[in-house]
Amino acid sequence: MESFQSYINLNRERFIAELQDFCRQPSIAAQNVGMREMAKKVMERLERLGASARLIEVQNGAPVVYGEIGSGARTLMIYNHYDVQPPEPLDEWTSPPWDAAIRGGKLFARGVADNKANLLCRIQAMEAYRVAIGELPVKIKFVLEGEEEIGSIHLPQFVAENRALLADADGCLWEAGYKDINDRPVLACGLKGIVYVELHARGAQRDLHSSQAAIVENPAWRLTWALATLKNADDHITIDDYQLHVRAPTQAEMDALKTIPYDEAKIKQNLGIKSFIGKRNGIDLLKKFLYEPTCTICGLYSGYIGEGSKTVMPNHAFAKIDFRLVPNLAPDLVLDLLKKHLARRGFDDIEVVLTETGEETARSPLDSAIVRAAIDAARAVYRKEPVVYPTMAGSGPMYPLCQALGIPAVSAGVGWHDSRAHAPDESVRIADYFEGMEFVKELMERFAKN
């Protein structure tokens, strides 16, 4: 233990420099920027660790960086992603998103929390283990993909083509985790599903002077009216038959909520909001957060959005919407219900474009070996009782990569409660980053034994 820590301390500056180097390479899957450069950088880092590493291509997709190292009876899959969200809006960043600037003990960069720090922390922890202690106690299989932020659109194909490589894993350490607002480590054993669509309304063949709006249909209005039928002001999704497919949480799932601390006052203060939706609190709030589906306008555009006034009638309007899913709401079903709902109301002129293939909901058993190992490791390293979420509110490809192959997964990582994934000023705290290396060591050792 001491030599493991000593090695990390001795290499602290290099480790941070490597993280900055990762963060300074843009790798925006949605815009196809820097993907191959980043994949190569990750593969080379695995090679420097001593792993056998290669890029596994999937047709039309960003390559998966696959690597193996270590030995032992048990096989641990490590899932991370090297792609990041787009950095916009740029003017809301305190320092530029690709600068990887360090301020007040934090490193700020697009993608540092989601997911480059987690990815690199695990590799560096294994380097320290190998030098300071010896061969890794489990067989490691790295699956480091490049399309998580665009819905892992080719990952099911990758799994289908490489099933033999993956299926013998006994557990998976999923991509990320964080400390909550009271600095308790958060582990998660499932993810919501997701479908991301664009709705496009179109009008005349060009923008018109707005005086024409008296007699020519305005697509911005049609989009508004269509959207207003999808969810009501109580935040209740009103798509026809939608609620029929929402599986209510089981008693065990409801009981699990009772162990989750959620400091509502601190969180509201941090977000700058007076109350949560519908003034919910307690178990009711957590139930909505974790077990209910969402329908979220992520983007909205039509016409003139510059300074001042322009009296134009737009000929195009669109919304970007993500649906977070719970068990029984499969992506295809949601898409089908949405299209039928719109058509039934005369909105069949509104085009529904699926921008990602969608992801199924996944939940791992809370008593599986990998979950128990993670809980024990977190207790040992962080000296606080970990918070175990039966599912996160977010999404990811846990279903095709793990659940469909019978591999339980647990998510843990080096974020903090204000890491701002997907938003400006994304960050990780340097201290959490190095503490995370200990967690990786403890997890490997415990998972090897139990």
Added chain:
Amino acid sequence: MESFQSYINLNRERFIAELQDFCRQPSIAAQNVGMREMAKKVMERLERLGASARLIEVQNGAPVVYGEIGSGARTLMIYNHYDVQPPEPLDEWTSPPWDAAIRGGKLFARGVADNKANLLCRIQAMEAYRVAIGELPVKIKFVLEGEEEIGSIHLPQFVAENRALLADADGCLWEAGYKDINDRPVLACGLKGIVYVELHARGAQRDLHSSQAAIVENPAWRLTWALATLKNADDHITIDDYQLHVRAPTQAEMDALKTIPYDEAKIKQNLGIKSFIGKRNGIDLLKKFLYEPTCTICGLYSGYIGEGSKTVMPNHAFAKIDFRLVPNLAPDLVLDLLKKHLARRGFDDIEVVLTETGEETARSPLDSAIVRAAIDAARAVYRKEPVVYPTMAGSGPMYPLCQALGIPAVSAGVGWHDSRAHAPDESVRIADYFEGMEFVKELMERFAKN
């Protein structure tokens, strides 16, 4: 007459070059770009005409270019504006908006139809008149403002401060007009009022990962729900008490519609639409076009609108909305009704920002001297029966500058039915431009006599 035409023919290339020069100077009031440069250019052109010209300043506003020339018993006010709409979206222009490119007998530029060609055509016609015929038969007072596209926000103040200069005008030639789809000249004797507002909804103090949308209010949804209460899918404005204030058209106003040809099939084809709103046609269509108020989303924005998918929950959403008004719907009243309507529905968190002070509705008597002169002049020049609109569907400061001072006004100009004011590929046809000079000559002569 012959020498008037000869002079124009001889100076044709210079006249076009002057128009290109005007169009190449951006003068975007909404963005405060190039306003003073353009005002100076216009004033210098009036001076070259031989007019006494000066810039009249209004506090915090773009100056009015004021000029006088000619003599005679009657005084004709000439109203134009030297500002233009913003040119966006730039990528929908065939040639750049400030290039003033000529293709197929048309000049393409932002602001050429609205309103620079009309402004310059009148000056050049007077130059030709003075050289070829002699002193102008009426006393001309040019009022050339720089804020029409932002609602002429300082023009009422200008009128208040310069009332003595203006009030003795006997009639006004308003800024613009066009030939309809069958090339009949269109004259207009009134304008709708207007109010332009922005609605802003705000959420958490920064953008959030969209998984948070399960429990944190999304301003894009609040804006959508609020907007959907303003107008229903029948295009009926549903703001509380709004319809109570809409003055129904009089019998005379309804009768006037019968003389207006409106080639619905050609117009629909040109706009690329299958039908007008609610499948209206005939008198019913014209009634809605000219005599009913509008509520138009001109712009809509929230969150991520770039390529691909970004799972973000925005913390800000806004809409730009223009309301075109009819008699009895005063701008202040509309603003008041809107705010009360939103507050009554719990949308008082949505900020209503007035981006312009608004304009009152104006209508001039159809039997006034200036209207009769314009009709006669149009018949003589265009050899087609002019179409006389009791009001346009558009707006402008006709109320404070003319109606409030008891000055009848008629609008006529050199646009064509596809001039695309406020939109990409705005244009005038060169032939219309030169024909318009004849119209100015005939109008002056007729107005001097009748």
